[in-house]
């Protein structure tokens with residue numbers, strides 16, 4: 324996906340294949356801008372306020388957030404897009420394009436649908452009840468490999484225990500925990516938020532969620548660079564990671580990702596962690612409500628007093644409904660990690 328000519332490096336970008344909340348409505352970027360303003364207040368309005376769009380696609384979210392900020396905040400804001408693909412032509416010159424997050428962030432780091440693209444190993448229970456790694460050929464053909472051992476086995480035992488029933492599957496989220504801990508480590512003060520398709524220990528899917536996407540359709544997850552390959556995120560495990568597996572602040576470490584992460588990255592030993600307040604986990608519906616997006620229809624009376632305002636408000640209500648829908652984007656998980664400030668969503 325991330326190699327030369329791979330799915331995420333093509334000119335059309337992710338938006339050419341599927342719709343995230345960012346593409347669904349400009350209301351999403353406006354809500355994130357509101358969240359950035361709350362972080363700004365909690366930080367005491369610093370001279371420089373960072374906004375980092377992690378796994379930025381073509382920079383759509385950071386563009387929308389910078390455009391939506393009030394002038395006094397925009398004047399102090401610095402926007403970063405962190406992305407493995409190249410900077411798209413014509414992007415707002417105010418945005419800095421990077422392959423890794425800045426080493427020290429004071430502000431808001433926001434990762435919309437990034438963690439589901441951080442690669443995971445898949446385990447499947449064999450006929451003897453033993454979880455084994457699933458090995459995949461380039462044409463997508465699968466076979467079972469070695470039993471899961473070491474840090475990956477520990478992760479399964481803690482976060483996704485597999486009963487000894489042939490065919491059950493789990494996606495081993497350890498690389499995502501490490502990836503999340505690594506970006507949270509870059510936040511000196513402020514907030515880190517990850518938004519994704521998520522499950523928790525109470526709701527793990529028995530056969531996993533690994534799948535592919537191409538041109539708006541779900542497809543077989545064939546690892547030949549022709550499609551997106553994604554699996555839902557064990558967001559509760561990620562939430563626990565910054566305290567448990569985070570490296571000491573200031574250590575230079577590259578992020579685990581498809582391009583660079585060897586399978587063995589999961590074996591990296593935990594090092595000293597700074598104390599962080601517990602992370603919040605909530606549904607996108609609740610997070611967006613807290614940021615003023617309700618999906619409420621405008622009063623009918625407005626239709627006669629100001630028809631064009633009524634039509635605009637009705638369109639906004641429709642988009643808000645999509646962002647907060649049950650069975651859709653509203654069910655996405657928000658992982659909210661404050662660093663040195665209170666949680667600005669509560």
Ligand SMILES: C[S@@+](CC[C@H](N)C(=O)[O-])C[C@H]1O[C@@H](n2cnc3c(N)ncnc32)[C@H](O)[C@@H]1O
Pocket residue numbers: 331337343344345346377378379380381383384405406407408422434435436437440441578579580581
């Ligand atoms: C599903 S897309 C989401 C794009 C955008 N955030 C949105 O919500 O529309 C995931 C993006 O994460 C990028 N990505 C994956 N791993 C990354 C990494 N380690 N560093 C930077 N970008 C990464 C991919 O190239 C892709 O553009």
